[in-house]
Amino acid sequence: SQQGEEDPQALSIQEGENATMNCSYKTSINNLQWYRQNSGRGLVHLILIRSNEREKHSGRLRVTLDTSKKSSSLLITASRAADTASYFCATDLSNYQLIWGAGTKLIIKP
Amino acid sequence: GAVVSQHPSRVICKSGTSVKIECRSLDFQATTMFWYRQFPKQSLMLMATSNEGSKATYEQGVEKDKFLINHASLTLSTLTVTSAHPEDSSFYICSAPETGLAKNIQYFGAGTRLSVL
Numbered sequence: 001s002q003q004g005e006e007d008p009q010a011l012s013i014q015e016g017e018n019a020t021m022n023c024s025y026k027t028s029i030n031n032l033q034w035y036r037q038n039s040g041r042g043l044v045h046l047i048l049i050r051s052n053e054r055e056k057h058s059g060r061l062r063v064t065l066d067t068s069k070k071s072s073s074l075l076i077t078a079s080r081a082a083d084t085a086s087y088f089c090a091t092d093l094s095n096y097q098l099i100w101g102a103g104t105k106l107i108i109k110p
Numbered sequence: 111g112a113v114v115s116q117h118p119s120r121v122i123c124k125s126g127t128s129v130k131i132e133c134r135s136l137d138f139q140a141t142t143m144f145w146y147r148q149f150p151k152q153s154l155m156l157m158a159t160s161n162e163g164s165k166a167t168y169e170q171g172v173e174k175d176k177f178l179i180n181h182a183s184l185t186l187s188t189l190t191v192t193s194a195h196p197e198d199s200s201f202y203i204c205s206a207p208e209t210g211l212a213k214n215i216q217y218f219g220a221g222t223r224l225s226v227l
Contacts, residue, residue, distance in 0.1 A: 029225070030187065030214075031214070033214075033215065033216075035216075035218075040201070040219030040221065040223065041207075041220055041221060042114075042116070042203050042219050042220045042221050043154075043203070043205070043218045045216065045217070046214060047214050083136065088153060088154070090216075092214045096142050096207040096214050096217060097144065097159065098144075100153045100154045101153065102152075102153045103152075103153050105211070106149070
């Protein structure tokens with residue numbers, strides 16, 4: 001059920017730096033979401049951006065959406081060790097099903 | 111936000127036994143729930159869509175007789191791995207969508223780590 005590609009697959013940065021993850025998708029969307037997964041846990045919804053929006057902010061998170069390029073990016077500013085997790089983008093089908101990207105594993109080094 | 115409870119969090123069983131995993135929406139009704147399987151360092155693989163009051167919809171390649179899904183109420187879906195074998199060992203996660211305001215935000219259980227010996 002994957003249609004999204006995410007890059008990088010893994011990202012390791014120093015605490016305090018900004019982390020940027022990218023997601024590309026293949027079909028038209030209603031919205032795009034980003035989720036976070038701590039190791040061995042379920043996923044947690046972070047932010048949703050609608051197809052008619054170009055940018056959205058939530059705390060230290062900034063999401064952009066370019067529907068012409070079928071791509072989105074997630075920026076985490078001033079990263080913290082607690083941000084270490086895997087991040088997934090997801091786009092929706094009409095039956096509430098989500099199509100998931102491959103994920104980016106983010107490691108924040110203290 | 112909405113809460114989904116998944117139980118058990120971890121189970122170790124012998125080959126040939128059956129294992130039941132429960133997924134409950136605690137503060138909202140979920141006519142639809144999703145069951146995923148996740149292999150190490152990989153994304154979520156949708157196994158099936160659980161529909162309250164009707165049969166589950168299975169993804170291609172997922173054996174419905176192997177992975178039994180029952181969605182008996184608006185707050186509970188169960189996944190039973192029948193006659194489990196070591197290759198069934200994996201991380202299983204459920205989710206339920208909250209579809210208010212025309213959004214489709216998924217709320218996830220904490221996952222179940224299944225180890226079949």
